[in-house]
Amino acid sequence: MKFFKISITAAAIAVSFTATAGINIIDNEKGIFSIGGDVEFDLNYQEKTNEAAGDDNSHFDQTGRILIELAGERNTDSGYLLKFKAQPLMDSSGVINLDDSWFSFGIKDSWEVKLGRFEAYDMFPVGQDTFLEYSGDTANDLYTDNAGYMYQVKEGRGRGGQTGQLMYSQTFGNLYTEVSTMIGDRSDLFTDTYHGKEIEGSGDSIIVRPVIAYQINNFRVAASMEANLVKDAITFVDGSEGDVGNRIGYGLSANYTQGDLSVNVNVAYLDALNEADSSLGLNVLWKGFGVGYIHGVNDFDAASGWHDGKIEVQTAYTSYEFADIFDVEDFSIYVGAYHTNLSDKGVSLASNFAEGDDMGGRLRFKYLF
Template identity: 25%
Template sequence: MKFTPFRVPRLVSCVSLALVAMAGIPSIAVATPSLTLDANIELDTDAVKASSSKSSYDQGGRLEVNFMAEHRMGDHFVRGKGTGLLKTDGKTATDDMWLMFGSDQWDIQAGRFEAVNLFPLGKDTVIMHAGDGSARVYEANLVRGRVSDGGQFAFHANPSDQIRFELATAYGQGDKSRAFTGVRPSVTFVGQGFTLTAGYEHQKFDDAQTTHKANGVGVTAGFTLGDAQVNLSAAHLRDRSQPSTVKVNSYGANLTLGGFGAGIIHSTTALSQAADPDVTTAYAAYTLPLFDIQNASVTFAGSTSRADNVASDKTVHALRLRFNYTF
């Protein structure tokens, strides 16, 4: 079910302007409103085999409901979005909930959202890494958004069709002793058939267990290759949250062609007092329409991963069957 944008009835606008005129008050421009509502159901059925444990089987999913509203007045706008999730385990959650205001040249965004993606994964229906977390993968997303607590602010500037700037921040995380707990500037260049984005992030806040302190950079290039979309990404992290600094270098490459997508990720974690863990994960997915019904699909996906210099889960293999219906 989808409501297309609607406009204030002409009669109401005329009556409003007439009342203003009769009252001797200067006329005020009427903002043009729009409201959009959509929803979708996603259901995943998984089978996972890790080398250090028995095979596991699970099913999960959610109903996602999206509300989007916007008012425009001349060159300026106010826009809001809310996304609610009803999950199969009985829990509820919020994905996006934000307010944005500004113009086509600049805007300010506040609430819960995701900043620009510095490590796009393409068709990532299922990706499960080996190593049980000791072989880390860094996707330049510590300050990207949808934080577990606190909030976010972001400033966007679009000086031209080819260049976009973003300054994303995290606000009030952890023990609330800091205002801005993360900062993430980035710049995007859009060329003929390709896009290049680079960014830096800094995170620092305290919680009950530790002091989070890390710096990272990420760069990604997306381009078309025939009918395919290709992404190449690299990211570097210096994590000083532990007594000794941990460095992570991650690289990703993926391709999407119609309903098919595949990718590979390689990451190395540099430790000062132990052998350096590394992990390589390959994944693929293919989506088909379900009975040729509009907005209904089934996706077959899998990933395989191997890690070295780790204590457990040296290999992890996963399969996922996903049904999706948008209405």
């Protein structure tokens, strides 16, 4: 421990933080150990409108966090690679969380096995999303009744509450493949209810999420699906029929990158109990300026007893990065805004979707170290 403290002090003196983010604390024949991270603090303004209730709600606050990244890597003489990463998060609210925490081994540019807590391949990249919310819920990892669900092929992507993760990936030249899994109680995907009925985790889920991606010159295309292999892993508390955890999703994503220009097009579809959800997204990033649009549809069956027909969510967002503040390469200020609207096209059986326009703006300060 004493040697470790001395090493950190010496490295801190020897390395300038205006250089590239992160510093190597140890770099020898046994591998590399480094410390890095980022600072991200936001000034936010939001305005939410509930037309049904005739309410307007304006909110101004400041949020943020500091992320510390501890990473290690070792290459063996026989060609194998071992890596680990841990990313504690210290929120400005005083709460300590965790982003990534994983260990992997394999052969560089070939195959890799990863275990722990992480995010698998992003099948719905949204570009420079300085401020992006939806009328209803963000829905990346939480389904909420009475809120629009913007499905993005992320229910099995990772960082679930009480779940473990295991992933195998392999690269064949321009072709990349992976099969990731989430194992454990996945009932925290939902709040307390699904279509108005209380749910419970009746067993451990096994969500499998294969991805295949191909890169040719400046163009990349990827396809994926995700499904829970365990029957009745999430059920209704009152004994009502229905396997809430039986959800199968599909996604396609395409990217074009040329110099300062990057374009993403994403499509996702989910077949769930008495509900089908689809999303279409398009975003463009050019010279620090980003703009995007996402259109989502939730289609409910009358058999749900909850809603009959569709709701639609339309969201537009934009942001701009002021880079290299004070001539510091890793310090940026972002200005971002979004506008979103939910409209009910169906017939309410028991639901209470809040129609209206939501909007917000954000000033973000971000520093990589």
